[in-house]
Amino acid sequence: MTGWSLFACLIPAFAVCLSASAAEWPNILWISAEDLSAGTLGCYGGGAHTPRLDRLAAEGLRFDAAFSAAPVCAPSRSAIITGVMPTTLGSLPMRCRATAPPHVVGFPKLLRDAGFWCTNNAKTDYNLAPSFDAGWNQSSGKAHWRNRPTRDQPFCAVFNLNVTHESGLFGDTPEKVRTSLPTEARREAGDVTVPPYYPDTPVIRRSLAQRLELAAALDADVGRILDELDADGLADDTIVFFWGDHGEGIPHGKRSLTEHGLRVPLLVHVPEKWRHLARLPGGGEPIGTTSQLVSLLDLGPTVLALAAVTRPEWMEGRPFLGDGATARDVVIAARDRMDAPPGFGRSARDARFRYVRNFFPWLDGDDLPDYATGVAITNELRAVRTAGGLPPGATWFARTIRPGDELYDVTRDPDELRDLATDPNHRGDLARLREAVRSWMRDSFDTGILPEPILRAEGRKAGSEWAIFHGSDAAVARARYDAILDTAWAVADGRDAAFFADRLASDDAAVRWWAVAGTGWAAKRSGGDPTAALTPRLVDTDPAVRIAAATWLLRCGAAAADQARAAFAAEIPTTDPDIRVAALVAIDDLGEVTRPLWPAAAALDLGKSEEYSRRTVERIRQKVRSTGPSGAAAVKP
Numbered sequence: 354m355t356g357w358s359l360f361a362c363l364i365p366a367f368a369v370c371l372s373a374s375a376a377e378w379p380n381i382l383w384i385s386a387e388d389l390s391a392g393t394l395g396c397y398g399g400g401a402h403t404p405r406l407d408r409l410a411a412e413g414l415r416f417d418a419a420f421s422a423a424p425v426c427a428p429s430r431s432a433i434i435t436g437v438m439p440t441t442l443g444s445l446p447m448r449c450r451a452t453a454p455p456h457v458v459g460f461p462k463l464l465r466d467a468g469f470w471c472t473n474n475a476k477t478d479y480n481l482a483p484s485f486d487a488g489w490n491q492s493s494g495k496a497h498w499r500n501r502p503t504r505d506q507p508f509c510a511v512f513n514l515n516v517t518h519e520s521g522l523f524g525d526t527p528e529k530v531r532t533s534l535p536t537e538a539r540r541e542a543g544d545v546t547v548p549p550y551y552p553d554t555p556v557i558r559r560s561l562a563q564r565l566e567l568a569a570a571l572d573a574d575v576g577r578i579l580d581e582l583d584a585d586g587l588a589d590d591t592i593v594f595f596w597g598d599h600g601e602g603i604p605h606g607k608r609s610l611t612e613h614g615l616r617v618p619l620l621v622h623v624p625e626k627w628r629h630l631a632r633l634p635g636g637g638e639p640i641g642t643t644s645q646l647v648s649l650l651d652l653g654p655t656v657l658a659l660a661a662v663t664r665p666e667w668m669e670g671r672p673f674l675g676d677g678a679t680a681r682d683v684v685i686a687a688r689d690r691m692d693a694p695p696g697f698g699r700s701a702r703d704a705r706f707r708y709v710r711n712f713f714p715w716l717d718g719d720d721l722p723d724y725a726t727g728v729a730i731t732n733e734l735r736a737v738r739t740a741g742g743l744p745p746g747a748t749w750f751a752r753t754i755r756p757g758d759e760l761y762d763v764t765r766d767p768d769e770l771r772d773l774a775t776d777p778n779h780r781g782d783l784a785r786l787r788e789a790v791r792s793w794m795r796d797s798f799d800t801g802i803l804p805e806p807i808l809r810a811e812g813r814k815a816g817s818e819w820a821i822f823h824g825s826d827a828a829v830a831r832a833r834y835d836a837i838l839d840t841a842w843a844v845a846d847g848r849d850a851a852f853f854a855d856r857l858a859s860d861d862a863a864v865r866w867w868a869v870a871g872t873g874w875a876a877k878r879s880g881g882d883p884t885a886a887l888t889p890r891l892v893d894t895d896p897a898v899r900i901a902a903a904t905w906l907l908r909c910g911a912a913a914a915d916q917a918r919a920a921f922a923a924e925i926p927t928t929d930p931d932i933r934v935a936a937l938v939a940i941d942d943l944g945e946v947t948r949p950l951w952p953a954a955a956a957l958d959l960g961k962s963e964e965y966s967r968r969t970v971e972r973i974r975q976k977v978r979s980t981g982p983s984g985a986a987a988v989k990p
Contacts, residue, residue, distance in 0.1 A: 379627045380498065380591040381469075381509040381656050384578055386571050387426060387476075387518040388607055389597030391419070391618045393568045400545060401568035402538035405576040406620065409595060413622030414639040416673075419647040420684045420702060421599040424607055424614035425691055427480035429598045429649060434459045434479050434487055436653040436668035439687070440799040443808055443818025444480040446690040448964060452817040453485045456667055460653030461509060462488025467662045469509050470501035476513035499585070509656060514574045517567045519602025523727040527563040530570050538569035549746030549768055550605050550613075556733040564601060592631065592659060593622040596649065603730045604721060605749060608691045610700040610709045612763055615686050619647060621674065630659055634673070634680040646681040646704065647673045669797065683789050689801050692722030693938050693965040697801060701789040706779075707769065708786035709759040712845050715874055715908075718750040723968055746770050757845035758783060794838060798822035798830070802837050804866045806897040806931040833861060840867040850875040850886065857886060862895035869898060873905025884913040891920040896932045900924060904939045907946045918949055925953050930963050937969040951977050 393399040396410035397417075422432035427447055428439040435442065435457055444451035459479075461471035465488050473492040479485060491500060498510040515521075521530065531539060542558035545565065551557050575595065582588050600606035600614035607614060623631045623639045631639040650670040657664045658675035672678045686700045697712040719738075725731045734750055737743055743751050746768065760776075760783050761769040773779045793799070800808055800818050812818035822830045840856055844867055853875070856868035869890055876883040883905060890902035891913075903917040911917070924936040940947045940954055955974040959967045 378469075378507040378660060379624075379630065380507050380587060381464075381659065382498075382578075382582060382591050382593045383509070383511040383652075384575055384593070384595045385476075385511065385513045386595070386597045386618075387513070387515045388521075388599065388602035389517045389568065389571070389618060390601040390606055390613055391417075391597070391616045392613075393564065393601060394618055396620070397618060399565070399568070400540065401565040401572070402534075402540075403568055403572040405572050405579060406595060406618075409575075409579075409593065409622050410620050412640075413593070413620055414633075415642045416619035416621070416647050417642055417644050418684075418702075418704070419596070419617050419619035419649065420615045420686060421597075421617055422648055422650045422686055424599045424609055424611075424686065424688055426598050427478050428687075428689075430476075430478050431480040432648075432650045432670075433598070433652050434461075436460055436650060436664075436670035438650060438669055438685070438797060438799075439480065440794075440801050441669065441797050441819060442481070443800040443812055443821075445687055445801055446805055447480070447692050449480055449690075449805070449809075450482045451480060452482045452812060454817040454819045454823075456665075457485075457819070459485070459487035459489075460657060460668075462486055463657060463662050463665070464488070464509050464660060465490060467660065468507070469660065470498065470506050471509045472496035472498060472500065473511045474513065476515070498587075499581075507660070509660075512578050514571055516570045516574060517564075517597075517601070519607060519725070519728060521567045522560060522563055522602065522729065527566065531563075531566050534566060534569055534573075538566065538572075540565040540569075549744060549770060550749060551730070552733070552737045552742060552744055552747065554733060554737065556729050560603065560728070560730045560733075564603065589624045589626060591624065592627060593620075594652070594656075595620040596652065598649070603728055604725065604734055608688065608721070608725075609749075610686060610688055610698050610707075611749075611769055612707060612767060613769075615700070615702070617649065619649075623674075627659075630676075631674040632678065634678045639674055644704070645673065646684050646702070648681065648684045648686075683786070685790070685793050687799070687801065690805060691720070692724055693934065693969050694720050694722050694942075695938065696720055699790045699794065699799075699801075701786045701793075702763070703786065703789075705762060705764050706773075706782050706786060707759075707761045707763050708783065708790065710787070710790050710845060711755040711757055711759070712841055714755045714757050714845055714847070715877065716755060718748075718752040718755075723972070757847060758787065760786065791838070791842065795834065798834055802834070802841055803863050804897045804901070804935075806929070806935055807863050807866065807895065809931045810929075836861060837863045837867065840864050840871065844871040844874060847878065848875070849879075850881070850883070854886070857890065862893070862898055865890065865893065865895070865898045866901050869901040869905060873901075873909060876905070876909045876911075881909070882911050883909055884911045887911070888913050888916060891916055896924060896927065896929070897935060900932070900935050900939055904943065907943050910946075914946065918947065921947065921950055922953060925950070925957070930966065933959075933963065934966045934969065937966055937973070941969050941972050948976075948980075 391397045395403045396407040421429045423429045428445045431439040431444040439445040465471045473489045474496040475494045498508040540562040545561040547553040596619045597617035654670040655672040658672035684702045699710045701708045758774040760774040811821045815821050850872045853868040853871040887902045893899050903920040906917040955977045
């Protein structure tokens with residue numbers, strides 16, 4: 354029996370009972386855009402010339418509260434392909450290539466097993482190891498529904514369009530895009546409204562105008578795909594999804610736990626003959642607009658529901674259309690390391706508020722990676738900040754530290770200018786969403802709570818990062834997780850050093866790591882010297898803890914600075930790439946205090962696989978070149 358015949362036999366067991374034959378299931382077409390916030394498109398009230406997308410929205414269903422699971426491509430796409438949060442899989446840090454457990458496969462694998470022809474043209478970027486089975490029949494620049502063996506075979510075809518990617522603002526690319534556009538799609542600097550979180554300068558205006566032109570070029574690309582669907586006579590048989598993978602590729606958008614970084618366009622067009630399959634929660638038809646909360650985590654489960662393919666229990670996403678569609682009360686999003694710079698934040702968004710938990714409150718507002726310097730807005734923000742000209746709305750970039758909690762009423766304050774976390778009138782809202790984040794982390798065993806070198810080491814030992822907390826005794830895993838989370842939560846809450854004293858000697862390296870951070874952060878805030886508490890951790894059995902102790906001793910100007918530098922020096926030659934990048938990033942970030950370590954770091958010769966370590970080494974080499982071997986400013990020829 355063929356796979357497709359087997360699928361036909363199993364149809365009566367599916368949750369959706371239809372009289373249609375197997376050959377009459379709807380086709381699925383996904384068109385995804387990179388780095389695109391919802392507010393850019395004309396159909397969302399934006400200034401871009403997007404007639405084809407506007408028409409798709411007018412004839413279908415526009416989601417006004419759709420959000421990515423993470424504000425950067427690879428972890429966001431990890432969530433989309435699996436229906437599992439990247440925090441659960443350990444695939445949140447950028448370019449980490451986490452190992453998926455054997456039972457987690459791509460949703461296309463489930464469709465393919467049911468008889469669908471599944472194609473991907475052509476981006477993967479799932480942040481997962483090569484062993485992960487996405488399930489595509491074809492995944493290449495030539496993948497297309499037209500390549501399926503028979504015309505009556507239902508298909509799920511994905512087209513990933515990259516014209517709106519951050520790199521579209523690099524170099525002369527914007528001008529090349531502009532020349533390809535008709536006059537009505539071009540935008541001038543005077544055509545844009547500068548949001549209050551940016552300074553109003555010619556550079557900012559030009560960049561925002563260019564973003565609108567990239568969206569217009571995207572619209573043309575979308576039109577070409579839809580024209581092919583029409584030409585093949587498939588429009589009436591195909592449910593079309595259009596979505597952006599996260600917010601637009603400029604500061605405050607991409608990589609940020611903001612509305613700008615997480616709220617994305619999501620349009621779904623369901624032909625009339627298939628609308629009975631695609632009811633909203635509560636039974637509404639899939640036309641018009643909806644404020645229903647949706648996570649891109651839910652895309653795969655929704656397609657499975659529309660295709661009457663059983664959703665596996667391990668999927669954390671849920672369908673937002675079709676059989677079993679349920680409404681969300683809260684959407685969770687997360688970010689950790691973005692390229693080399695560290696980070697750790699979690700966010701909860703309900704119908705009115707966005708809450709953000711900053712687990713690394715010592716990070717300043719400019720946590721942008723080297724890659725972002727290709728965008729003119731990045732350099733303009735830095736120049737205006739240096740000149741003291743940032744507007745009041747740009748405190749997100751000007752800040753030198755972050756609050757542990759942030760809360761914004763995004764219905765009244767969509768630009769997130771007023772933080773309500775300390776407003777007594779919103780204590781209940783803050784408590785509710787704080788608990789939503791904490792409960793979700795506990796319930797899902799959010800792996801980001803483990804410092805990344807520890808996460809990778811334990812993941813290799815357990816077989817996958819997921820298995821660290823799921824592959825052992827449940828009670829033991831729960832007790833361990835709670836001990837780590839309690840310590841990490843206390844750091845962001847700003848507890849004093851006494852809280853962490855006993856935890857510095859914990860048997861668990863992750864607890865010790867967070868206790869080091871809490872002790873150091875308390876000392877930094879008070880102006881104290883954490884030498885007595887942290888020096889013993891310089892010889893910790895775990896290298897991640899040693900690096901953390903050395904970092905905080907130097908960050909606090911402690912008396913044990915020489916010992917801390919010696920601890921760093923011992924880690925530079927390591928063969929563990931996760932330890933190496935952690936050490937190098939810390940050395941680079943600490944600046945002048947690590948100058949004696951620069952020559953050894955600059956001498957490293959690293960392979961292509963250690964992308965972020967190589968970039969960090971090059972930054973350190975630039976420091977050496979600019980200061981000279983003696984530490985004085987180098988004389989330029």
